[in-house]
Amino acid sequence: MTAIAPPPAADAPPARPALGDRLRRFAPLSPTLAAVAILVVLFVGAELTFGNFITPRNLSALLLDNAYLIMLAVGLTFVILTGGIDLSVGSVMAFTGILGAKMLADGIPVLVVLPAMILGGAAIGALIGALVQYFDVQPFIASLAGLFLARGFAFVVSLSSIRVEDPVVLWLQSTRLRIGDWYLTPTGIIALLVVAIAAAVLRWTRFGRTVYAIGGSEQSARLMGLAVGRTKVIVYLISGVCGGLAGLMLTAYSGAGYPLNGVGTELDAIAAVVIGGTLLAGGQGYVLGSLVGVLVYGGIKSVISFTGADQSWTRIIIGGLLLLFIIVQRLIVARADRR
Amino acid sequence: MLQPTATDAVVRMRDITIAFPGVLALDGVDFTLRRGEVHSLMGENGAGKSTLIKALTGVYRIDAGSIVVDGAGRDFHGTADAQAAGISTVFQEVNLCPNLSVGENVMLGNEVRRAWGIDWRATHREAARHLASLGLSLDTRSTLSSHSIALQQLVAIARSMVTSASVLVLDEPTSSLDRSEVEQLFGVMRDLRDRGVAILFVSHFLDQVYEISDRITVLRNGRLIGEHSARDLPRDELVSQMIGRAVAELEAVATTAERTIDRDATPVLRASGVGRRGSIEPSDIEVHRGEVVGLAGLLGSGRTELVRLLCGADRADVGTIAIDGREVRIPTPRHAIGERIAFSSEDRRGEGIIGDLSVADNIVLGIQARRGWMRVVGKEERDRIAREAIEALGVRPANPDTPIRNLSGGNQQKVLLARWLAVEPDLLILDEPTRGIDVGAKADIQRKVAELSAEGLSVIFISSELEEVLRLAQRVVVMRDRRKIGELDSKDVDIDGLIGYIANEGVRAAA
């Protein structure tokens, strides 16, 4: 495959790659494929054990219940792909949620409230991005500040939960599009739409490819002339916007804004992204993988509630799975280094 | 092949001067690069090679002089400017994104775009075309990291063709390549040269430089020594110009080197066939009690790599090491210290000093590490050891509590020497202990080494300054291109002889 041949004519078609090479192309996909495998095993296993797991109703509920986590995971994927991290997403979700609820309760029209929620998330994201890019603050610390800020702001808005009665918001959750026994809510549709848009951006835009390049080698990306600085700020902005959208979804889901929402949710989101095959070191991963990761998370939660066991097992199992994936990722990296 | 003329100059650098605090890196250097030639830049560490390249590629601003590229005067403010002027660089570390595909790396930033986004099919086709023009047929959709460094470098070169470079700078491209990969690279280079690209080739491998270059420029101590056609420059002359004959500014070190070494006794260390894949080929070396063995060779010849295997800094793949006749395993530096081998790295800053700690702490670190954390080296003992060392080696300032990073390079080196002497080794390995330090400190360190070896300490001594090696060592082991090529008795040879040996020994009549 690497023989030196005399240069072929400029418009000759490239040689057809052998089957082995074609398969080798899919190597970066392997962590995500592993996640899909786990998902399948999980579902099939649950079906065999409980008998009524893989039902249209149950699977539809899976999407509905975890739409907010899908949003967070998508935004987080952008950040982690560049090698960064965003600890603020849970708190941003709570902040925008309670902000929206308060504004609605104060009578502000919903058409103003919805953009405001997204802007709130974007503002925190932009702050974190600026700290990381222009002040050389480590992403961990910068997003920590974001976490504190968002959580505090949430309580500034309101110390207790606020019910939401706005019909538009409630419509997002209560409407069901039925296809046979399957159903889809607008929140679910939004979540899937965002996943699709994110995947398209990452695959077909120069911005998306820059995200991957930064994760692969920030120095190389810079030397290759890519807009590294701008991109790094924008990914945190995206994460913040997704946090805002997640806040909207959670508010619609629970019918209320609650400042204590999302405590620890950033960890669930990070776990979902890592399990979905995105490397924490950056440069490798897919939003579709993060979607799978969220479904694994939701599936485990669902299985546990089926068994009637304590919900706290969810966190333990997710922690264990995360560890497994990290160790495997480390082995892969160690082997690549030794070449 | 047409002989390039002066009017074919694509890069003309005149009177380049670059100064850093305390150091004149380049002093009025001229450099010309012509279209359609492979031009090698030669010089030892500190000669100014990398500084000149960084000036050409826009990393450094020049303090004086002019750079003319393609007939237009240039003032580079950054690497982007240099790239825009048609200067493309491929570094030893291959600045590409290993997680992306080959095709994407070639076209990154220049992908084929449609209204709706990147057209991958067309982009990969373009990439394949550029690779093919270099004679490569790689699967453009394969991940870059799945290919060898050699191929990754070729991909980097293909990328420079996408941005239509007229000048290609190759910085140490062959360091991690094997013979067939070097052939492949040279084939691509010749191809590009024949198409009119000017190639600046930087390498320490003498054989390769002679194989591929049309012209050679030599720098030493920041000055231009000469520019020659490769065919007209004998190897001796090249090495001599690179190393130079340092004027004897140093005090005469007592000729304690004139000593008989008992070579019949069991050697303190005997390494047989030690090597490490990708780093150094299996080599032998032995040291007797009270002997100083010098390792000579050009930068990149493998001297450091070899000694790192002896002291556990790196792990050997093959070979055996015997201490006093006893076969041992030395997987980590801790084991080496346990076997009474001490190693002083050439990278003073990265692997030597613990910058924020004091001089005294740095000196006792080795002892403390050996003793473990519980048996602390008390303040009294620490200060005593520090004071004795400072006095014996002449460390300035003499305050043991000064943070070591505030000391000059020479004094830092003395402190590190003190650290290794404090663990009372049987074998002391010194890698470039006098590099980059002032003359006085040089003399002090050499004198100390001579004294200690006369008292029975065995030493392996690496230095690029051949005078030093011949002055201190009883025996000299010569290395070139990652293997040992021979051994000499220091009384049997003078500087010229040694230079000749380094340049020519073992070279089959191919030049």
Add this chain to the structure above:
Amino acid sequence: MRAVLRSRLLWPVLALVALVVVNTVARPSFLGITVRDGELYGSLIDILRNSAPLMLVALGMTIVIATRGIDLSVGAIMAVSGSVSLTFIDSSSDPDGVGTVMIAIAMGVALALLLGVWNGFLVAVLGIQPIIATLVLMLAGRGVALLITDGFITTVTSAPYRFMAQGYLVGLPFALYVSLVAIAVIVLLERRTALGMLTEAVGINPSASRLAGVRSRGIVWGAYIASGVLSGVAGILYSSNIMAADANAAGLYIELYAILAVVLGGTSLMGGRFSIVGTVIGVLTIQTLLSTITFLGVPPAVSPVFMAAAVIIVVLIQSPRVHGWTSAAAARLRARRTPERTEVTA
């Protein structure tokens, strides 16, 4: 060496003093100490007592950070140790017995030690990034704690157990003694043995330390074990304070406060030189800040905003870009003060 520390401690001390001054001006009773039944009370005493859990966690965090690492699992370890101890007491036949309590505490701390060993193994032996390695326990640990308490908030009545956080000894809160003992032990271990210097060497230059024969693996492992044990004791104190094992709330966000305290105290997140005294000052500063916020009538839930401001100010001060601005501004100021000026500035 002391000169360096002195200058590094300058800002943290100033910050603490400034806070105390502000508080005293706002409410003169801040500095007041009353005696009741031979026991001291007052705002200052409250700060000293309430800061104990954070103090312990921050001490462990300091050592971990000194090795260029981080421990995110401290809060979860707190939750686990508290749950184990209280569950044991709850199910024992003699909850008021000193023996029972001692066994309970021993179990909690022992489990915390094991968790520290686990963290250290992942980082020092497997070479996993500290953030990720401790993230695992951060996730799973709380789940484990919840399991131990069966999801409930276990409450017990046990005089000896309550004594730890709420009792007094020779007029001062017992929790303060715990803090002091921990500080003393750490200082002795780090500064009286070679541990401190070796830890700093590993953090400042891991390669050079390795070549010098330092047992880096042992040192890093030990740091995480220390952090685990200290978090375990902190968990006991916390649960003793509320006489309940609340697996969700115990040590919530404490890792973030601990990191902030360490950074406030002058230890760099990049590892290397560390200052126990600095961390102590950092903890007291944070605790005073929290007390100030409560006094101002701000709901404690909102305090994170002030923490965020504090974090941002600290990192901005440490940021090289800001250094560039300040040195440029200083240069301009110096230029303006040159003797050639002819006018007198007002």
